[in-house]
Amino acid sequence: MIRKDIKALAAYHVPDSSGMMKLDAMENPFSLPDDLREAWIKELAQVEINRYPDADMQGLREQIAKQEGLKAEQVLLGNGSDEIIQMLLLANEPGVCVTPAPTFVMYELISRWLNRSVATVPLAKDFSLDANQFLQVCAREKAAMAFLACPNNPTGNLWSEETIVKIAQGFRGLVVIDEAYAPFAERTHTHLIAPNVMVLRTFSKLGWAGLRLGYLLGDADVIADLNKVRMPYNINSLTQTSARFFLQHSDVFKKQARDICFERKRITASLMALETIEVFPSQANFILIRVADADSVFAGLKERGILIKNMHAQGGLLSQCLRITVGNKDENNAVLAALREILI
Ligand SMILES: Cc1ncc(COP(=O)(O)O)c(C=O)c1O
Incomplete structure (x- = not known):
């Protein structure tokens, strides 16, 4: 079975x-300041939970896009960034997925669910990443995809910009720069977005872990293709309303x-x-x-x-x-x- x-x-x-x-x-x-909590509850009280959520979420995607200086068509929403990792691994062409080791465990776990193989590149003792070695493994494995958690979980460090640029520009497959910890880092990488380079974010660490909302930023055509493997109504109405409200109080x-x-x-x-x-x-x-x-x-x-x-x-x-x-x-x-x- x-x-x-x-x-x-x-x-x-x-x-x-x-x-x-x-x-x-x-x-x-x-926790939320009291006045914000009260205003939020009033917003939630308006939600028509007998109806399915807004499926397209144009308004919410526009709000996020505006904050990133991008277009709504460049934003894909997920039920946590975990769900987006799953969508990426589902839609990406077959082939090996390369990650540094150690890194966020879900890249490997979801790959396994989907019968995809993973090749890992060990970090150095100081947790730095050798971009040349990473690219060599990608070439050797004829890899289809790579994940770079920037900053990395569980090590907490952020690889040098030079390292990330070298990998993003040197690998032809899909490169996902996972910026789950962007709110606490000295640098982000949306400027590297290209047809094969995407940036993954989440609101979980910023204070909304219970809402389960992540987003992917990338090329509009690639986002449109990934959207085909997104579950209909993946973001529930309460999360959508909350996110739209909290983004006005960022x-x-x-x-x-x-x-x-x-x-x-x-x-x-x-x-x-x-x-x-x-x-x-x-x-x-x-x-x-x-x-x-x-x-x-x-x-x-x-x-x-x-x-x-x-x-x-x-x-x-x-x-x-x-x-x-x-x-x-x-x-x-x-x-x-x-x-x-x-x-x-
Ligand atoms: C690097 C990284 N990416 C993604 C996630 C998943 O975040 P969420 O599914 O809550 O958006 C985590 C959670 O710990 C993480 O450490």
């Missing part, structure tokens, strides 16, 4: 976080992102002061650290009610690594205090 390889897969595991300080999934720690979320970057800088410095931790510089809303015994530090934090992500089981460059989402000031202070207790 079910394909053998699917049976052999483990389902994407989301750990139970009830009652915990949740710093494992790169969510924005700030200053609130931009300010929150700045506050997160400020906290990131503060906790990076405090973590660096702890001798037994190796801290990797981050341009995202999380920080990757390496400790002597990741499993016991993870367990120690959990005992203290703090849930982070233990990357150790992935092995290789992620051995003894933990990924901590940047929280609000109190949460970050709690993490720092707990780490001091556990490690000293």
